[in-house]
Amino acid sequence: MASDTKGVNVIIVGAGIAGLSLGIMLERATDVGIRYTILERAHEFKTIGSSIGLSAQCLRVFDQLGILDDLKSASTNIVGSIYMDQELSVIGRVDSSFCEERYGYGVRLFSRPDLMLALLRHVPEEKIFWGKKVLGLVQDSEGVTVRCADGTTVHGDIVIGADGAYSAVRQSLYETMKKNGAVLKKSETSPLRFDQFSILGTTEKIDHLYKFPEDECKMYNILPSTQEDIYAYTMVFEDGRLGWRLSGPSLARHIKDEANFRFSDWDSESIDDLKRHLSDAPAPIVGTVGKLFEHTESISRILIEDRFYETWWHERTLLIGDACHKVVPAAGQGANQSILDCICLANLLYELPSRDGKDIEKVFTKFYELRAPQARKAVSGSKRLGQLVGAHSFIGTALRTFVLKLMSGSLNVKSLDAMYAGRPILNYLPQIPLKGSLPDNSKPMTFGTTSLGASAV
Template identity: 35%
Template sequence: MGLHPPPKVLIAGGGIGGLFLAILLEKAGIPYHVYERAPFIRPLGALMTLNANILPAFDQLGLLEPLAKISRVLSTVQLYKESLKLIGTIDVSGFKEKTGYDYFAFSRPDLYDLLISQVPVEKISFNKKVVWLLQNDEGVMIRTSDNETYHGDILVGADGAHSAVRQNLYKHLAKKNELPACDSENLKAAHICMVGTTVPLDPEIYPELKDEQSRTSTIIGRAKAHTWVTTTLSNNRISYSVTQQLDYETAKNALFRNSEWSPESNMEMIKEIYNFPVKNGSDGSGGRVRTLGDLIDATPPEHISKVFIEEKLFETWYGGRTVLIGDACHKMQPSGGQGAVNAMEDAIILANCLYDISDGKVPVTSERITDAFRDYREQRYAHAKFQVENSQDLAKILTGQTFAERLTRTVMYNLPKWIVTYDYLKQMGYRPQIMFMPTVPDPPNLRVYPQKPSKRYLAEQAERNNNSSIRLEM
């Protein structure tokens, strides 16, 4: 009797979470195909940071060195008033000896380019927005916006905060009265954010670019609902983001989608923020302070994007043969820098679970798929919930204008290094690894959260070791 084939996985969404899952399934020997709704890649996004939460997985995949080449090591995060008077500094340097990894800062498009280079070109299709799905005990079928249909065994919704896969899944679950009422509520929008990354700049005009390490400067607007952040990156570039708090009525009525925004629609906000001062530059002679306008002018218009910052933790992560990862099931504020990280952590745990049911010894039935999805959610939900709530708190601290928020902000940026280190190490203890590959040893003094091992991988390792012993005896 032959081995039963592994399930074929359809991945809706070619963002960071979808691509990372594709890389993992490639390593696991599980067939897949990625369907991305965009007709081509747009180099949008600004700063991203990755640390010991996710870097062990990059290490396992052989991607740590390529990531280091597109990154700078983050050293300090400084907070300023709009007058450019320093409020405080958080020192994030020197953690490698305690966690095993540096704190990398880079441009989001650079990471995207790295990930997509790891996916065979024939396994990703563009201009393929999933608009409809049908699933039963035999498999799952999707229809894309070009009226094509595709069949598989599992569908993964990695298609973002306004996931069409989630909407279709929830519609079916609601008809069967299997959807919690809270999952029918809209995402909440509390902020608007504009981001971009400049072309290479002159270090004589922007002296901080001469530093081999990355520096982040956050400026709190005076009597305005704006906070803006600049970060020095590799290749003499500066990323920037401007966050604007929305009033209650604006946030309540914010129902339109990010996809409806275009470079032309950015101009109103650009005019509003153009003269906001930045800390990174001078004219080299002690003259005028550089502004966000200088950085915007050094950025191709098509590389600037404006989005609503929405948030919501969904309770329902799967149903039938369909499962959600990333923003599709937990949309976070970017203040914690954990949105993409959690999407990749989802991908790791989901891939681990799918690997264990794909050993070929028994058929991959709907029941086994549901068990794998349940296992995935149980392993991920508590941490995702913590990160959603943590990002909400950080957003209030970093952008809030009440006396309590300003006071908390000042205290946070003036904490002793030992407190910063303690909190950092506590968070770095969550570092899921790919359990069907050789794991990276944990640092001796870091308290790491235990992870569920792969029964299949352990059994296969034991069998290989046993066969090796028999050969040696012969």
């Protein structure tokens, strides 16, 4: 029997993948009185972003939630990756066609807008408040109050910062800790490196401009051979659109300062400069980067620095997802790690005994204990992968070629087995049969007070 949370009120800051996923999970936990509100700084939904891959680690819980078919209809099954040099010669292939048989679910490829819209459909409209830019928060023994730029305040028992790499909640959390005499590590407060970033987008339907290089959906990567080369990937959707992303040190020259990078859209001059600089660079399937720009309505940018923060919580405030462990898109793990955070947190909040600060502290402590080791591991792995794909020295490119050959064989299965052996679900919902031939080796994400057992990583 679930414990009585006495109507705990959760404020989720950020209506991204983590915030919406947590909202969906808490929506199914109302039998113990959990209430939630999502605050989003944007005034409306924005169709920005490129492609996102979700693996069996996350798809299983969406299956349990009953929304997997909806997600499948908004996505494409991806069966592998192809790696090429700057001359577009294939230097490696990584197969993922076996994932559904082995792990129960294939790897689903989404455009970010499509995934966001699919998740939005399962969160009641009245639970999301748009145009709520967080300026600060105040915590005390009675709860926490969030102050927004529009002059409003929102009061709750817990604040969950799911507001990304430049988390306003994290900054407010640090300010509170400093006022309370806490000493933060330099790594916690140092700015993200804005000299490492990607530009990305999703094109309109342009299948009339190209033919599929192969019959099934794959990710096509162009790897750099010099520091000036652009690392590019394109993801082919079944409906004829392309998700694309460009990275590389040479892009940094187009950013004047960090403030512009953080808060402004590209102005027309910068867009024109980028087009001139990159228009002739190769982009597999369509031919050149210029064609990607030509057929992409909204171009956005993201930081690509991996970062693990040691401090995830203080008093009644907790960080999840990119706000506390940022994994670059090249690793394909950012969204998956965020959703794993949500599964763990939802399970623990369901068992929250009361709204008392000491009980909340126990939940946050347990959450960090369960999730931090895996998140740290994901960040570390992402850093190594980023160094590998971005290598441009003779030794670096030789090592990359060697590793890609290994990944084209049995090492690929072993590495995915290690990653997907844990496919967690929610404790408080009816369990679903384990799919796939690989056993689930997850550790429990629970205090052990619920009668249903769920797996975790």
